Amino acid sequence: MFSSNNRDYNYLVKFHNEVAIITGASSGIGLATARLLTRLGTKVVLAARSQEKLRQVSRGLSGSLVVPTDVTKERDVKDLVRRSKEHFGRIDILINNAGQGYDSSVEKIDLKTYRRLFELDVLGPLIAMKEVIPIMRSQKKGSIINISSGAAIMFLTGASPYTSLKWALITLSRAAREELANDHINVSLVYPYVTLTNFERNTIKAGVSRGEPAGWISQLPHPPDTAEYAAKKILEAIRRGKAEVFAHDWMQPIR
Ligand SMILES: NC(=O)c1ccc[n+]([C@@H]2O[C@H](COP(=O)([O-])OP(=O)(O)OC[C@H]3O[C@@H](n4cnc5c(N)ncnc54)[C@H](OP(=O)(O)O)[C@@H]3O)[C@@H](O)[C@H]2O)c1
Incomplete structure (x- = not known):
């Protein structure tokens, strides 16, 4: 049974000299997280496809490691974890953050696109989890943070390709949290609200349009x-080991 209890993982994650893998670290939320964790003394592994961007980011982040990674490729994700472990000798935090939106009616979902996004939004995070779990278990500590979306817990027409994938990530995370509790591995979900990044521009839109982002965002x-x-x-989420962290309290579904 899924428990939403908060566990105090303060004793597990101290941030200073910890090692965190962050996927999608070249932009937006992943980049901001890499900067924040570095300020706390964490060594960050920067993963995304844009090698040049990552190298630029890395110059400003002391002790960081760049591992160009396409999360839709199983071998890349396995290499990411292997190289991180080889370089730092440990992995304390995994942040599965890379992701992309896909807006379409159910009828118009393009299966090839949906499969690719399944690999990015669900399978990649799952592979990364499977790779870090034995490492974290042997360390007797670890924190896995999966970035879902507030949209996943709402009923939104025209957004089901994305929300269904983010919902899949929720159920994987909830199960893993319970399964790994005795290994001192914390699994948390974070649900961002609409956030000013490149996300909206990068969202694939198939016949569904909310109009220019500046327009609909100003009407939220x-x-x-x-x-x-x-x-x-x-x-x-890392610090408090909470099962689920919502960007805002009003986003929490009534249980
Ligand atoms: N912004 C929002 O309103 C919002 C709301 C709810 C949830 N979220 C979630 O928050 C997470 C971060 O999104 P964001 O807002 O920061 O968006 P973003 O600015 O578009 O950043 C997405 C990141 O994912 C990386 N990425 C995309 N495809 C990839 C692939 N195949 N392999 C590796 N990395 C890949 C991108 O890097 P490269 O292009 O260099 O690979 C980029 O670093 C996503 O999971 C998103 O679903 C965002």
Whole structure:
């Protein structure tokens, strides 16, 4: 049974000299998280496809390691974990953050696109988890943070390709949390709200349009968040070991 209890993992994660893998570290929430964790003394592994961007980011982040990674490729994800472990000797934190949106009606979902996004939003995080779990178990500590989305827990027409994948990540994470509790491996979900990053621009849109982001975002009942705000929520998840961290309390579903 899934338990939403908060566990105090303060004794597990001290941040200073810890090692964190962050996927999607070249932009947005992943980049802001890499900067925040580095300020706390964590050594970060920067993973994404854009090698040049990662190298630029790395110059400003003391002790960081760049591992160009396409999360849709099983071998890349396995190499990411292997190289991180070889370089630092340990892995304390995994942040499965890389992701992309896909808006379409169910009828118009392009199967090839959906399969690719399944590999990015679900399978990649799963492979990364499978690779780090034995390492974290042998360390008797670890923190896995999976970035879902507030959209996944809402009913939204025209967004089901994305929300269904982020929902799959929720159920994998909840099960893993319970399965790994005795190994002192914490698994948490973070649910960002609309956040000002390249996400909306990168979202694949198949016949569904909310119009220009500046237009619909200005009409939201709550203003959008910054990437730095979302990064603080990720930090909260690592620090407090909470099962689920919502960007805002009002996002929490009534249980
Ligand atoms: N922004 C929002 O409103 C919002 C809301 C809820 C949830 N989220 C979630 O938050 C996470 C971060 O998104 P963001 O807002 O920071 O968006 P973003 O600015 O578009 O960043 C996405 C990151 O994912 C990486 N990425 C994309 N495809 C990849 C692949 N195949 N392999 C490796 N990395 C890949 C990108 O790097 P490269 O292109 O260099 O590979 C980039 O670093 C995502 O999981 C997203 O679903 C965002």
